[in-house]
Amino acid sequence: DQQVKQNSPSLSVQEGRISILNCDYTNSMFDYFLWYKKYPAEGPTFLISISSIKDKNEDGRFTVFLNKSAKHLSLHIVPSQPGDSAVYFCAAKSMDSNYQLIWGAGTKLIIKP
Amino acid sequence: DTGVSQNPRHKITKRGQNVTFRCDPISEHNRLYWYRQTLGQGPEFLTYFQNEAQLEKSRLLSDRFSAERPKGSFSTLEIQRTEQGDSAMYLCASSLSGVNQPQHFGDGTRLSIL
Numbered sequence: 174d175q176q177v178k179q180n181s182p183s184l185s186v187q188e189g190r191i192s193i194l195n196c197d198y199t200n201s202m203f204d205y206f207l208w209y210k211k212y213p214a215e216g217p218t219f220l221i222s223i224s225s226i227k228d229k230n231e232d233g234r235f236t237v238f239l240n241k242s243a244k245h246l247s248l249h250i251v252p253s254q255p256g257d258s259a260v261y262f263c264a265a266k267s268m269d270s271n272y273q274l275i276w277g278a279g280t281k282l283i284i285k286p
Numbered sequence: 287d288t289g290v291s292q293n294p295r296h297k298i299t300k301r302g303q304n305v306t307f308r309c310d311p312i313s314e315h316n317r318l319y320w321y322r323q324t325l326g327q328g329p330e331f332l333t334y335f336q337n338e339a340q341l342e343k344s345r346l347l348s349d350r351f352s353a354e355r356p357k358g359s360f361s362t363l364e365i366q367r368t369e370q371g372d373s374a375m376y377l378c379a380s381s382l383s384g385v386n387q388p389q390h391f392g393d394g395t396r397l398s399i400l
Contacts, residue, residue: 177328205386216290216377216391217329224386262328266386272317272342274389276328 176200177265179277187285192250194280196263199244203275204268208237208248211260211279220261221248250282258284288312290392292378298398299368306364307395311380318361319389320353321377322346329377335361336383365397373399 178197186192194208204225209217223230223237223246230237236249250257260281264274291310299305311318316337321329332351334342337358347353350368355361365372375396379389 207388209391214393216292216379216393219388219390222386222388264328271385272319272334272381273331274329276330278326278328 175277176203176275177263177277179261179263179280181280182278183281183283185283185285186253188255189252192248192253192257192282192284194248194250194261194263194282196246196248196277197244198246198265200265200267200275201244202267202269203265205266206237206239206246207264207266207274208235209262209264210257211262217262253282253284255284255286258282290378290380290390292376292392292395294395295393296396296398298400300400301368301370303368304364304366305368305397306362307376307378307397309361309363309378309380309392311360311378312390313359314382315380315390316358316383317381317387317389318355319379319381320361320363321379323375323377323394332363368397368399370399373397 207222208220211217221235239246260279262279263277318335320332323329335355350366353363375394377394379391381387381389
């Protein structure tokens with residue numbers, strides 16, 4: 174039972190354009206969502222997060238949108254840069270846990286020059 | 287700024303041997319987590335420490351797995367009598383206490399069972 178789903182295994186975007194990564198979840202108890210970026214042979218790096226009381230959080234080129242009614246969140250990267258090429262993971266925390274993150278399977282983002 | 291440090295980076299061992307991994311969290315973080323990640327999947331939670339207390343263990347953590355954080359600083363994860371299925375990347379993360387604190391990860395230990 175996958176509670177966090179990233180349905181696109183990979184995404185290819187032209188440099189300078191917007192990258193949109195999507196994540197769907199099923200558990201209505203999730204109250205905190207995070208995006209991580211992972212390069213090969215490195216651990217995941219925290220990018221940005223959003224609490225369920227908000228519908229948008231922005232940090233530089235990264236914006237996360239949360240649609241609670243649709244149980245959907247997305248990460249927008251604009252403008253996309255070659256260094257953004259990586260695997261992006263969506264993770265979620267339930268309100269009945271202070272620590273356990275449930276992760277999606279990741280989306281590989283490729284930025285084309 | 288010292289991040290989460292994990293050692294060794296790679297471990298190759300024969301089936302049936304015991305292995306131990308070490309994690310040094312970010313110094314001011316009192317929460318520490320262990321995850322396991324296999325190819326094409328997101329990390330799976332294994333266990334969690336608040337200071338030296340191990341507060342939660344996943345059912346993924348069989349009796350062959352044990353984790354410690356004796357002084358509330360570094361942590362070790364030991365796997366006894368390793369099996370082929372234990373081959374994975376073992377990730378450690380740490381965070382501050384409090385609500386909605388992001389977890390920061392080390393680069394992991396890749397375990398290969400021959």
